[in-house]
Amino acid sequence: MAATSRTLEITVISAxxxxxxxxxxxxxxxxxxxxxxxxxxxxxxxxxxxxxxxKWNEKLVxxxxxxxxxxxxxxxxxxxxxxxxxxxxxxPVSDFVGGFVPEGYxxxxxxxxxxxxxxxxxxxxxxxxxxVPELKACATTSSLSSMGFPMGDSSFGCGGVPTGIPVWCGxxxxxx
Amino acid sequence: MGxxxxxxxxxxxxxxGTAGAHGNPYDGPNDAVxxxxxxxxxxxxxSQIELSFAAIDLLDRDVLSKSDPMVVxxxxxxxxxxxxxxxxxxxxxxxxxxxxxxxxxxxxxxxVQTLVFRVYDVDTQFHNVDVKMLRxxxxxxxxxxxxxxxxxxxxxDRLLTLDLVYREDSESSRSNRxxxxxxxxxxxxxxxxxxxxxxxxxxxxxxEYKDLFSKSDPFLIISKLTESGTAIPxxxxxxxxxxxxxxxxxxxxxxxxxxxxxxxxxxxxFNFNNNGKHDLxxxxxxxLADLEKLHAxxxxxxxxxxxxxxxxxxxxxxxxxxxxxxxxESVQHTFLDYLAGGCELNFMVAVDFTxxxxxxxxxxxxxxxxxxxxxxxxxxxxxxVVEVLQFYDxxxxxxxxxxxxRPIDGPVNHCFNLNGSxxxxxxxxxxxxxxxxxxxxxxxxxxxxxxxGPVITNAALNASQSVANGGRKYFVLLIITDGVVTDLxxxxxxxxxxxxxxxxxxxxxxxxADFKEMEILDADKGERLESSTGRVASRDIVQFVPFRDVQxxxxxxxxxxxxxxxxxxxxxxxxxxxxxxx
Numbered sequence: 001m002a003a004t005s006r007t008l009e010i011t012v013i014s015a016x017x018x019x020x021x022x023x024x025x026x027x028x029x030x031x032x033x034x035x036x037x038x039x040x041x042x043x044x045x046x047x048x049x050x051x052x053x054x055k056w057n058e059k060l061v062x063x064x065x066x067x068x069x070x071x072x073x074x075x076x077x078x079x080x081x082x083x084x085x086x087x088x089x090x091x092p093v094s095d096f097v098g099g100f101v102p103e104g105y106x107x108x109x110x111x112x113x114x115x116x117x118x119x120x121x122x123x124x125x126x127x128x129x130x131x132v133p134e135l136k137a138c139a140t141t142s143s144l145s146s147m148g149f150p151m152g153d154s155s156f157g158c159g160g161v162p163t164g165i166p167v168w169c170g171x172x173x174x175x176x
Numbered sequence: 177m178g179x180x181x182x183x184x185x186x187x188x189x190x191x192x193g194t195a196g197a198h199g200n201p202y203d204g205p206n207d208a209v210x211x212x213x214x215x216x217x218x219x220x221x222x223s224q225i226e227l228s229f230a231a232i233d234l235l236d237r238d239v240l241s242k243s244d245p246m247v248v249x250x251x252x253x254x255x256x257x258x259x260x261x262x263x264x265x266x267x268x269x270x271x272x273x274x275x276x277x278x279x280x281x282x283x284x285x286x287x288v289q290t291l292v293f294r295v296y297d298v299d300t301q302f303h304n305v306d307v308k309m310l311r312x313x314x315x316x317x318x319x320x321x322x323x324x325x326x327x328x329x330x331x332x333d334r335l336l337t338l339d340l341v342y343r344e345d346s347e348s349s350r351s352n353r354x355x356x357x358x359x360x361x362x363x364x365x366x367x368x369x370x371x372x373x374x375x376x377x378x379x380x381x382x383x384e385y386k387d388l389f390s391k392s393d394p395f396l397i398i399s400k401l402t403e404s405g406t407a408i409p410x411x412x413x414x415x416x417x418x419x420x421x422x423x424x425x426x427x428x429x430x431x432x433x434x435x436x437x438x439x440x441x442x443x444x445x446f447n448f449n450n451n452g453k454h455d456l457x458x459x460x461x462x463x464l465a466d467l468e469k470l471h472a473x474x475x476x477x478x479x480x481x482x483x484x485x486x487x488x489x490x491x492x493x494x495x496x497x498x499x500x501x502x503x504x505e506s507v508q509h510t511f512l513d514y515l516a517g518g519c520e521l522n523f524m525v526a527v528d529f530t531x532x533x534x535x536x537x538x539x540x541x542x543x544x545x546x547x548x549x550x551x552x553x554x555x556x557x558x559x560x561v562v563e564v565l566q567f568y569d570x571x572x573x574x575x576x577x578x579x580x581x582r583p584i585d586g587p588v589n590h591c592f593n594l595n596g597s598x599x600x601x602x603x604x605x606x607x608x609x610x611x612x613x614x615x616x617x618x619x620x621x622x623x624x625x626x627x628x629g630p631v632i633t634n635a636a637l638n639a640s641q642s643v644a645n646g647g648r649k650y651f652v653l654l655i656i657t658d659g660v661v662t663d664l665x666x667x668x669x670x671x672x673x674x675x676x677x678x679x680x681x682x683x684x685x686x687x688x689a690d691f692k693e694m695e696i697l698d699a700d701k702g703e704r705l706e707s708s709t710g711r712v713a714s715r716d717i718v719q720f721v722p723f724r725d726v727q728x729x730x731x732x733x734x735x736x737x738x739x740x741x742x743x744x745x746x747x748x749x750x751x752x753x754x755x756x757x758x
Contacts, residue, residue, distance in 0.1 A: 089710060100640035106752050107676050110704070110712035123704070123712050127751075 005063040006097075007131040008071075012044050014055040015075050015113070018086050018122040024052035025086065028078040031124065033060055036068040046078060052122075061131075069093055073124050075113055087113025087121040096128045103130050223283040223512060224367040225325065229264060230274040231295065231340075233358040235318050242269040243297040245318060246307060247360070249279050252290035252322070261291075263307045266298045271358070280367070281325065285511065286738035288564055289325040293360055295340060319357035326567040328364040330515040336362045366512050372431045374464055377502035378413065378443075379423035381476060382495045386447035386455045391418045393448040394457060398427070401440045401461075410434060415448040426502065429464070437464040443498065445479060456481065458494045471503035509756050511742040514749055517756025519648045521568040521745070523561075524638065525609060526631040527554055527594065528657035529581035531622040533687070542658050542687050543617055553686035553723055555610065557656050561682065562606045564738055565652060575601040575638065576609050577631050581620035588623045591630035625662035628655060632670040632681065639677040648754070650678045650745050658687040660694060668705050671697065675705075675713040680744045682737045685722040694720050715747055716740075 012031045019025065027048050034041040042062050047054035064071070071091040076083050089111035096107040106129045115121045229247050236242055246266045250258040261281065267273035281289070296315040298307075319340030328336045340357040378396060386392045395415040399407035413424035434441060442461050446454040458479025462470070470477055476497030483492045509517075534541030542553055551559060566572055576594035583589060593601040594612040596619060603612045635653040642649045661667050671681070683698075685691040699705060699716035706712050721736045 092709065095711060100637065100644040101677075102644055105643065108714040108751060109676065110714045112706055112710040112712055114710070125714070 003066070005065050008062050008064050009059055009129045009131060010042075010062060010071075011059045011127045012056045012073070013125040013127060014050075014053065014057070015125065016053055016123045018052045018054070018075060018077070018113075020077060020079070020084060020086060025077050026051055029054040029086070030076055030078070031056060032074045032076065033062055033126075034072045034074065035062055035064050036070045036072070064093070073111065073113075073126065075122070075124055085116065087115045087124075089113050089124055091126075091128075097130065105129070223510060225281050225283045225329065225512075226365045226367050227279045227281060227291075228275065228363045228365070229293070230272075230361040230363075231358055232272050232361070234271045234273070234295065234340075235297075235357055236271055242271050243316075243318065244268050244300070244303070245270065245273050246296050246298050246310075246315075247275060248294045248296065248312065250292040250294070251281075252292055258292055263310075265307060266303065268303070283325060283329065283366075283512070285326075285742045286564060288567075290322065291325055291362075292320060292322050293338070293362070294320045295360065319360075321360045321362075323362065324567060325364070326564070328362060329366075329512050330568055332516050332518070334364045334516060336364075338362065366510060371507045371510050371513075373506050373508055374429045374431060375426050375502065375504045375506070376429070376467065376471075376500060377423070377426045379421070379499050379501055380445060380479070381421050381497050381499065383420040383422070383445065383457055384494070384496065385420070386457060391420050392455075392457060393417050394419065394422045394445055395448055395454075396424060397444045397446065398429070399442045399444070400434045401442060407442050423501070431464070431505075434464065437468075439463055441467075445496070445498070458496050460498055467500050468503050470498075471500035475499075509750075511746055514745070514754075514756045515568060519650065519745075519749070519754075519756060520570055521565055521741075522574075522638075522642075522649050522651045523565045523569055524575040524577075524635050524651060524653045525558060525562075525594075526577045526579060526591075526635075526653065526655045527558075527613060527616075528626060528655075528659065529578045529616070529620055529622050530624040530626050530657075530659060531580075532624065532626075532659045532689075533622060536617045536622070543622075545614055545617065554613065554656050557684045557686065557723060558609055558613070558654070559606060561654050561684075561737065562609065566606065572605045573602040574605075574609060575635075576603050576612050577601060577634065578616050578620065579628075579631050580622070580624055580626055581616075582623045583620050590627045591634050592620070626657060626659045627663045627666070628657075628661050629663050629666035629670045631655065632667065632674060635681070636670065636674040636677055636679060639674070639679040643678065650680070650748065652680050652682065652741065654682045654684065656684045656686060658685070659689050660691065661697075664693065664696075665708055667697065669707040669709075671718060672705050672707040672711050672713045675715050675717050678748050679717060680741055681718050682741075683718065683720040684737065685720065687723075691720070691722045694722075715744070717744060 010033050012033065015029065015031065017024070018029060027050070028046045029050065030044050030046045032041050032043040040063060042060035044056040044058040044060065047056055062071075070093055072088055073091060074088045075086045077086055091109065091111060095109055096105075097103075101107075106127055108125075108127050110123055110125045112120055113122045113124055227249065231245065231247075234243055234245055244266050247264045249261040249263070251261055252258055262277075262279045264275035264277040264279075267275060281291075283289070294312075295318040296312060297318055298310065298315050302310055302314070321338035321340050323336055323338055328334060338360045340360055380394065383392050383394055393415050396413045397409050398411040399409045401407055411427050411429055413427060416422040416424065431437060440461055440463055442459060444459040445457040447457055448454055458481050460477050460479055462477065476499045479494045479496045479498060480491040481494060483490055529543075533543050536543040536545070538544060539546075544552055546552065562574070577591050578594050579590045579592070581589065581592070583592060594609070594616050595601070595603050596612070596615065603609050632653070632655075635651060639649075639651045642651070674681070683694065685694055697705065697718045698720040699713065699718065704712050704716075705718075719737050719740050
């Protein structure tokens with residue numbers, strides 16, 4: 001059966017220069033990663049001492065639907081008035097999928113956070129790695145095409161053979 | 177302030193007076209990757225190289241016995257002058273000596289460090305004289321060899337065998353010159369202290385009150401003692417507010433930073449004051465070896481306070497104690513480990529052919545080819561950079577592009593192959609680049625505008641294809657330009673994307689343009705680059721230098737450009753946990 005999602009390992013590393021009401025926050029920042037068109041989200045622990053420069057270094061595993069075009073990272077802060085959003089960043093899936101780099105490549109990505117008024121409010125630093133499924137040489141056409149590989153002529157040989165990528169027996173090779 | 181990565185704003189203030197109330201706690205841009213590594217205790221680049229020597233088949237200059245050889249090591253300056261680094265011991269009666277004396281030299285990636293080795297047969301009458309006192313003109317010359325340090329360090333075995341030749345300025349007969357004079361074997365080993373990092377967690381107990389209405393705000397400064405007794409700060413902790421039993425975040429020290437594990441360190445505990453006049457709470461003097469023992473036995477050490485009683489200086493022992501809760505040593509892979517372990521630097525060059533350079537046929541043009549052979553600014557920049565980088569690129573085939581020109585039969589092209597080929601962009605060595613450059617000047621007409629986007633994208637494509645093929649390569653693109661970039665936002669977009677690839681970009685500005693805007697691209701000088709979509713560069717991959725700035729100064733353009741390259745390389749490799757194959 002065709003895969004409907006990809007598994008991402010997202011490490012939320014840190015954020016910089018976070019402010020609430022134009023003042024640097026003192027503590028209790030956390031970050032939430034959310035997939036587009038999907039109720040699924042993951043949240044880091046609170047950094048109780050990092051202030052405006054929190055560090056989480058926390059790995060979150062998230063399933064990203066195949067049709068999703070972006071992820072959202074939201075940084076929030078727990079205050080005496082409740083949890084307040086500091087800023088959000090929209091991460092295009094194209095920043096870590098596609099191109100020449102292999103699927104298991106570890107991407108380090110940083111994004112500008114913007115508050116609800118659209119003003120710049122700090123930066124969030126993350127790393128993203130797509131967990132690569134173990135491909136067998138005899139994998140079915142549907143499972144390969146669902147990974148976004150172009151398909152060859154299905155009349156040639158047994159079933160569809162993906163063009164432009166090597167066919168591996170066993171797990172995909174590491175990027176190094 | 178050394179390589180201590182547990183700063184916060186207070187800690188920044190700790191040594192330099194008051195920092196801005198909410199300043200960035202790190203000295204430079206807080207790169208995602210840099211922070212990721214700092215949290216794991218990775219430090220900067222320290223490389224002490226230990227040279228050792230052996231020889232085979234030396235000339236026998238003694239009548240009744242074999243030669244008694246000694247090696248004298250020199251470094252060659254840019255002017256060709258030699259300065260002596262040191263001498264080995266004399267090995268008696270041997271034509272195949274292995275010398276025991278090692279010589280240390282600091283490795284500078286950004287400089288071609290030319291070494292000259294001269295082998296002498298020491299006369300019997302001087303065998304009891306200290307080698308430093310020997311007059312070389314009284315000894316018999318056996319031969320000399322020359323190499324660059326960067327020829328040895330990338331080799332997997334770090335060994336280089338050199339033919340010993342006759343000195344050109346020697347008065348000896350020419351017939352002697354071509355005789356086989358044996359071989360010198362040079363081995364370069366990176367000292368272990370260059371690679372060893374200590375992680376320590378420190379805390380204090382029973383500190384004294386130094387503030388009127390609250391407890392103290394303590395932080396530590398760790399300094400090394402020089403031979404003259406001067407204390408040089410190497411590390412500091414963060415400030416912990418209102419606490420008499422502080423436990424600081426772990427600190428990281430490279431052993432070479434402090435000299436050795438037995439070098440004395442002064443550890444001073446201060447009470448932080450906003451005005452920068454911090455009160456000394458107490459101090460101790462311990463080496464890293466002592467601190468390791470304290471950790472092993474789980475005991476604290478009392479701080480003391482220097483006091484004066486009359487004319488005497490005395491140490492008042494305090495109730496306050498310092499504890500070492502954690503002490504671990506780890507060996508990091510260094511830049512040289514990666515080179516020896518099969519990683520390569522691949523060099524690429526892009527030359528600005530826009531009309532603002534002036535007509536290449538006129539002497540006032542930046543592209544003017546001087547019939548006397550004196551290189552123009554473009555040629556000089558290429559030669560200086562490639563001279564350093566070529567040692568780290570095994571095939572010495574370099575992609576070379578031009579931008580901003582109109583080929584004879586087409587529209588303006590912002591990334592064309594310098595060699596004129598439509599199929600491949602690589603040229604062979606420095607000569608290949610020079611020939612392609614001069615022939616391109618004949619075959620294109622200068623145009624404009626100045627766009628960097630296409631060449632950066634092309635370089636990034638090379639880097640990403642290498643990653644896809646499992647290559648262990650790091651790419652370096654040199655862009656030489658005379659003008660301010662026209663497509664600033666597109667360039668930023670391309671650079672932000674490329675910051676996640678094994679790529680660094682060196683930009684040299686030639687001519688008299690105002691390059692203020694170019695410095696925006698170099699994150700050393702300001703904020704991190706941001707793309708039009710809100711993505712920010714995950715690390716600094718750009719080094720910009722205006723050619724004229726450093727032409728007459730002490731530091732060459734190349735040194736200014738290349739100085740950051742090893743740390744950019746390490747940041748990339750370490751963050752991805754790429755290990756050298758050793």
